[in-house]
Amino acid sequence: MFKAMTRGSVRLVERYLPDPYIFVILLTLIAGVSAMAFEQRSPMEIVQYWGNGFWGLLTFAMQMLLVLLTGHMLASTPLVKSWLRGLASLARSAGSAIILVTLVSLAASWINWGFGLVVGALFAKELARQVRVDYRLLVASAYSGFLVWHGGLAGSVPLTIATSGHFSEDKIGIISTSDTIFAFFNLAIVITLFVLVPIINRLMLPSEKESIYVDPKLLEESPDDLNQTTDRPADRLENSRLISWIIGLAGLAYLFDYYVLRGATLNLNVINFTFLILAILLHGTPRRLLKSLDEAIRGGAGIVIQFPFYAGIMAIMIDSGLAASLSEWMVSFATATTLPFWTFMSAGLVNIFVPSGGGQWAVQSPVVIAATQALDADMARTAMAVAWGDSWTNMLQPFWALPVLAIAGLKAKDIMGFCLIQLIVSGIVISIGLTWL
Structure with missing residues (x-):
């Protein structure tokens, strides 16, 4: 019965889900028509709103792109990739490969969403080289770990409201991550998903007849020619480990001061800085770092073109x-x-149109804050309801799957049918956790 549901979901999505770029254009039209119908706005007003806001998130877009780039650069370092190869050798069957890639993706996404997306995709490719398994479900399982990102260390909503000077500080003050990311209800949701998501992915494994496999030869990496040098001083500089160590150690000194001496809280900027410094050190040379950056930028192409539309x-x-x-x-x-449940549901719906945690908090926070204060509800829990709503419907909204798909060489319709099942199951878990824990 469960496999039949999955089969129907996969066929539905494969038939009707358009390319993510077409998806954002359709969402733009839906938003515009809805605003005219329900808010009595004229077509010219809608066009003005759209045009004036088109470049309104450039700073945040750059910040989000850097999360992806720094996460990709760290995930593609020789040390991390060797860990992934070692982990992949633990998978002895298709079922164990599905469970393993899900757990790795969940753990990496909880640490950092960009890191999780990239590690999951790279690990899925490594597993496909070693194990015969349905490649669509393998990549979908890697993406499903993204469910927990907004309840983790890089969650933009909890980090935003924990940062001094955030735009709602005059209304809610500073809310510590101990009341959001590390609160009991949030950790309970995360732990439950860590148990349940791998099980659901394993249950969705198609039969041998229905599975779609990939030729491992197609996943082989191109030969590494980065060690080739000439007598040019510029080449010696590009391959200099000394340069990487100087800037890397300077970065570590700053991070020691930030985390240990000052005891400062996490925010998006310092997470990006941390991942970049670690990538610089672990790649060893500037040339290797820049090669990984070139690969990462290709994965972020969809973000660059679609973010202005969102x-x-x-x-x-x-x-x-x-x-x-x-x-x-x-x-x-x-x-x-x-209130947390209804906020979660509304956030999930809004996320389809505004797939950005920070951007979504900007959209919903005025209403959410006013409702929370009027009902004397828990502000930290309600804020996390927005965060989880944003994370939840990413299993339906293909925007953040773009980097994974770029690395894996698949299209959104190949994996979103499996993700739709995870949407249903995780929605139940998160609703219970926000309402009753």
């Missing part, structure tokens, strides 16, 4: 009042106890 959608939803109306309508049913 900024435009966000502008339509905010400036027209559509996002506020949607959030107000959904939280209007709420009590102090059920």
